[in-house]
Amino acid sequence: MYYVGVDVGTGSVRASLVSQKGKIIASSVQETHTWRDIQDHRIFEQSTDDIWSKAGKAVKQCLEISGVAKENVKGVGFDATCSLAVTDLNGDPVVISKGEELGNPGERNIVLWADHRAEKEAEVINATDSVVLKYVGGKMSLEMEIPKILWLKNNMSAERFSNCQFFDLPDWLTYQATRDTSRSKCSLTCKCSYVPNSGWQKEFFEKIGLGDLVKREYAMIGGRRDEDVLCAGMPVGEGLSTKAAEELGLVEGTAVGSAIIDAYAGWLGTVAARYKEEDGTLSKEIPSLEESKHRLAAVAGTSTCHIVQSQEGIFVNGVWGPYKDPIISGWWMNEGGQSSTGQLLHFMLTTHKAYDELVDRGRKEGKDIFVVLDDVLEELRVDRGAESLVELTKDLHLYPDLHGLYSSHASIEGLLTTLVGNRSPIADPRMRGSIIGLELSSSITDLALKYHTTLLAVSLQTRHIIDTLNKAGHSITSIFMSGGQVKNRDLMRMFAEVCRGQSGSAKELQGVVLPDDGGAAVVLGAAMLGRLAFEVEKVKKAGKPFGKDEQAGKLWEIMVEMTPPGTIIRPKAGVKERKLFEAKYKIFLESIEIQKKWRQEMEDATR
Structure with a gap:
């Protein structure tokens, strides 16, 4: 069948x-x-x-x-x-x-x-x-x-x-x-x-x-x-x-x-997965519906949606929901999001003066441009005696809510997209992007540093959303990814490190789970809907009742059976690198408050 x-x-x-x-x-x-x-x-x-x-x-x-x-x-x-x-x-x-x-x-x-x-x-x-x-x-x-x-x-x-x-x-x-x-x-x-x-x-x-x-x-x-x-x-x-x-x-x-x-189909097609360690070892535990409340689905492409469910309705400022029964009967969901993620990365790369040089070098070396960027960053890390890439970019800080109109091939069909400030968890369309630590450089080295800083900014904003959800009453301990960004392993590892949280926290992130096929997760979720409809009709034809109460258990059973195992990327940063990530997150949060303060001062001056 x-x-x-x-x-x-x-x-x-x-x-x-x-x-x-x-x-x-x-x-x-x-x-x-x-x-x-x-x-x-x-x-x-x-x-x-x-x-x-x-x-x-x-x-x-x-x-x-x-x-x-x-x-x-x-x-x-x-x-x-x-x-x-x-x-x-x-x-x-x-x-x-x-x-x-x-x-x-x-x-x-x-x-x-x-x-x-x-x-x-x-x-x-x-x-x-x-x-x-x-x-x-x-x-x-x-x-x-x-x-x-x-x-x-x-x-x-x-x-x-x-x-x-x-x-x-x-x-x-x-x-x-x-x-x-x-x-x-x-x-x-x-x-x-x-x-x-x-x-x-x-x-x-x-x-x-x-x-x-x-x-x-x-x-x-x-x-x-x-x-x-x-x-x-x-x-x-x-x-x-x-x-x-x-x-x-x-x-x-x-x-x-x-x-x-x-986006909810992305949740459906990922969160019931078992997962393998990076060495290929498959977890023996079959995930339960109860476990689903600890799993955040991140459907990441041009922009990103973050979806998590709970057994009770949880109200979270700046986050949509709680929605009752959107997928699993008797369960509630919250939905956060970032207006620009994959599109932000594309913008930061393609608008830099050294982008053509990057593409040309990739062509000459027979490498993807992201591999070239990794090579440049590693060479720079060694030259400057930095222990990690986050130490290499410790004085460069990006706040990612760029606002305006943007047309790119990262957008499907190259559509002109309107970016409107922050969607979650600030829910403020007036937020704008900012960058601190600029140098008088337009080299490929400068491009690589800004690329890494952009990855970090997207990850820090993801952590901000997760922290806000957890403080409101959720209990997220893992991220289940889908969408085009899954191909960017640098970004996926950054998520695992940045969103890990404070050492010893009960809600410390255990890792980021990548699907067997990131591009197929959403359509797989849609197919599961057809499977459930068939199963329900079969039960009804047998003269047995099938209502909302039965829907929850049966749909989760189908999800577990039909979701291929993913691969978990676990955080591996040492003590010094973790301290740098925590400092970066503290500065990220401060940049939000500073922007609001400066905005108010300018409004007062022009009133």
């Missing part, structure tokens, strides 16, 4: 055919199209028609590559970016582009997660002091769905707005697959202001100007009673519709699991 996972990222759709044991048999990636407005850099738009078409091509290609018969595919799972998909009441796409066509039938019907048009609407929402803000770290991001829906309400005719229904993109995918409007706990609680234990907040929607949703009993955004909102992987409708089965090349009625947001 096989399962299909479909991952809809910012610039592509990836489908993978996965075995019962979690082995990826075949994969296919299809690029999707993003529209930009040259007059307004805030605009990012996509098309559900385009995404679904590419999903069909990808799934069919997986079957063709593998030779697996469609009848042997027993379940399908989806994950996607937290983007807003808009259709009419018949499910046909509705234009979300500003202008005369807004609200008409048309292809451009997705407000991408990175779209920042709803800035004013977010300000209105954040001025309400509503209980919904309590569950997003105290402040709602303009990237969430309610600010975007409010923007559409403010810019669309009332008649056209009343004919719309709104989906977080993962839920649209299961709707398109089954024509069942069931929504997921993951999307509704994380991105749509659905409050744990009490659901939709009538006063909130009326106060911000979305009383239309209340009048329609929330049908426009998936109005259901709490017991009808699905936990991850629970079956949606009657499985694949006739039309969707044909479009995906699968069998009608194939089980479809309730979808989740892409």
